[in-house]
Amino acid sequence: xxxxxxxxxxxxxxxxxxxxxxxxxxxxxxxxxxxxxxxxxxxxxxxxxxxxxxxxxxxxxxxxxxxxxxxxxxxxxxxxxxxxxxxxxxxxxxxxxxxxxxxxxxxx
Numbered sequence: 597x598x599x600x601x602x603x604x605x606x607x608x609x610x611x612x613x614x615x616x617x618x619x620x621x622x623x624x625x626x627x628x629x630x631x632x633x634x635x636x637x638x639x640x641x642x643x644x645x646x647x648x649x650x651x652x653x654x655x656x657x658x659x660x661x662x663x664x665x666x667x668x669x670x671x672x673x674x675x676x677x678x679x680x681x682x683x684x685x686x687x688x689x690x691x692x693x694x695x696x697x698x699x700x701x702x703x704x
Contacts, residue, residue, distance in 0.1 A: 597610070614638075617637065658701050
């Protein structure tokens with residue numbers, strides 16, 4: 597993890613990589629990973645989704661449900677409580693569809 601702290605409002609953020617993983621979060625999971633490569637970041641993201649109880653939802657295509665479980669992990673997800681710009685659920689659904697992913701739920 598690069599551990600670069602960037603000012604954001606009244607705080608700073610160490611979010612880095614494809615999933616904007618915080619340095620303190622990375623520290624929880626790095627012990628069995630070789631580096632901060634895309635593959636290692638993917639593993640951590642899956643672990644975070646699982647930790648939020650959303651992995652089964654993702655695997656079943658229940659993306660709206662998964663997003664609502666993970667929006668405290670990723671601040672840009674719909675309905676995230678952190679007060680920064682977020683996607684709408686409809687936009688999240690559109691991004692999934694543009695990438696060939698179909699949700700078994702309405703994304704509105």
